[in-house]
Amino acid sequence: MKPVYLINxxxxxxxxxxxxxxIAQPYFQIKGKTLLLLCEEGExxxxxxxxxxxxxxxxxxxxxxxxxxxxxIALEKQYDPExxxxxxxxxxxxxxxxxxxxxxxxQQITCIDASTFPTYYNxxxxxxxxxxxxxxxxxxxxxxxxxxxxxSYRRNIKAVNNSADVIFENAEGEINEIFEEDLPxxxxxxxxxxxxxxxxIWYLDAMDHIERYEGKVLVFDAMVLKPEKFPKNYFVPxxxxxxxCANDMQxxxxxxxxxxxxxxxxxxxxxxxxxxxxxxxxxxxxEGPVLHALKVEKTEKPANDIVGFG
Numbered sequence: 001m002k003p004v005y006l007i008n009x010x011x012x013x014x015x016x017x018x019x020x021x022x023i024a025q026p027y028f029q030i031k032g033k034t035l036l037l038l039c040e041e042g043e044x045x046x047x048x049x050x051x052x053x054x055x056x057x058x059x060x061x062x063x064x065x066x067x068x069x070x071x072x073i074a075l076e077k078q079y080d081p082e083x084x085x086x087x088x089x090x091x092x093x094x095x096x097x098x099x100x101x102x103x104x105x106x107q108q109i110t111c112i113d114a115s116t117f118p119t120y121y122n123x124x125x126x127x128x129x130x131x132x133x134x135x136x137x138x139x140x141x142x143x144x145x146x147x148x149x150x151x152s153y154r155r156n157i158k159a160v161n162n163s164a165d166v167i168f169e170n171a172e173g174e175i176n177e178i179f180e181e182d183l184p185x186x187x188x189x190x191x192x193x194x195x196x197x198x199x200x201i202w203y204l205d206a207m208d209h210i211e212r213y214e215g216k217v218l219v220f221d222a223m224v225l226k227p228e229k230f231p232k233n234y235f236v237p238x239x240x241x242x243x244x245c246a247n248d249m250q251x252x253x254x255x256x257x258x259x260x261x262x263x264x265x266x267x268x269x270x271x272x273x274x275x276x277x278x279x280x281x282x283x284x285x286x287e288g289p290v291l292h293a294l295k296v297e298k299t300e301k302p303a304n305d306i307v308g309f310g
Contacts, residue, residue: 003083004105005083007019008110012043020047020050024054032083036085040089041060084103094130095130109137110135110139133160138157140167141169155309158208162207187212190216192216194218195220199222201309210288213289215277217274217275221299222253223251224264224267225251235256235264238254239307241307254291255284256292257291269299271295
């Protein structure tokens, strides 16, 4: 299998800069040739000395119709590389990406210019979603003048790909962010009431920062979900969320213990008052937020049953 590393992002998002930094590192001076497929040429250029030192050869693919499996195989035969890096064109939809069957996508990384992210996200949301959906790492660069918006940017990404690592960089390097102060509720309170605007934010934040909520009591309205494989007396009180478009809905919720589940049917609407613990749960395949309900009562379906991410 031929190892492939895919770097995507819109024009001037920092893809070239990231690749230049990577191939210039000592750990990249490894045996064999690297084929760099350049599908988009921005202002940044590759240094011939760095390319030579890393035994990297660049091949430009200008047209999307030339990025097809048969033509990629022909390039592989022409250059005989040990590994392949793809600087993908941000305007080529990731849905259409097809690699040769024997090319193994080892890693996918998305670069994002934080200063222009709102424009792309608001006007090309589906393309952004496809770009980040299977990426393992999302790098927001040029964050210096948008620090107050980074928490919402992170939530936007996590709504589409909650397993991705998201990092932020400014002119001085990586930002060790803690966005606790940006949360739209008081973490110092022992009791936190969530509404349509804050449920999704809490769900994503608890995924990464369960320590912020341990021992606290949450109150929220939710739909009842009873997974068949869950232990007795456990259910999921949650909400539907639209991640990028109307056809891309997710049910957000964490496991919740309650002794009298027989009082509620699947898809009933309830008001939940529950304490949050960090526990091992088999469905999580590890530790995560587990709720222990103090009270569950039937309630009316909210006027807007779809939640957002702030």
